[in-house]
Amino acid sequence: MDIIFFDNIDKLGRIVLTAVMVYMLIVITTKISGKRSTSQLNNFDWIVTVMIGSLGASTILLKDIPFVEGAASIITLYVLQFLVTKYASISPPFSDVILSEPRIVFYQGQFLYDAMRDERLTRQELESAMRADGINSFADVEAIVFESDAKLTIIPNTQNSVKDGTVSETLLPLMND
Structure with a gap:
């Protein structure tokens, strides 16, 4: 040995x-x-x-x-x-x-299940990211973006990314995925 x-x-x-x-x-x-x-x-x-x-x-x-x-x-x-x-x-x-594009996985109260499935994300992971940002309700969230670095970015409802029924320019490219 x-x-x-x-x-x-x-x-x-x-x-x-x-x-x-x-x-x-x-x-x-x-x-x-x-x-x-x-x-x-x-x-x-x-x-x-x-x-x-x-x-x-x-x-x-x-x-x-x-x-x-x-x-x-x-x-x-x-x-x-x-x-x-x-x-x-x-x-x-x-x-x-070589780089992944950011992707919206939750938008205006709706889980984007196809995007979540493609990115292999669960509701619990979205909730965890919300808690980390001090947000306790999906009603307080405009969107959740899965970033290129695998970080979840929470966009609060107070930012009003939707004006007059149109999606803001910052979210529009992500909505097309």
Whole structure:
């Protein structure tokens, strides 16, 4: 049976030293890459974050991966994330391909069940988001939007997003989904 609790001091020392170096690398590259890498994550950002965590762990624990190779892979992911998000910010068609669109899941007292089913949301999740915003009744809600970062945004009834029977310009694009 393999050793469970301790193998040797050299291996332990290598893991501790590599962990410190990978930690510093990720902190520095995250700082350089800006707020986007730690903000509310959309699907694309989440995938990159998971990959960076996996590469960091592999670099720390696997002796076959030298620090420089692990660092190169982590930095490459940060650069790719920067380039993709930069291009998405200037190219709406590209942005549409990689990012999810916000979607209305509740509107003027009506649950939009097709949208809720497509987004795999339950009534309980909508109620939880309302409670988090201090709203206790669906009557006090004009709309609930499921955002690109998977956050539920509650639009209170007091904002009157519907005027003269027409939907406001901010909600209109979301109603067409």
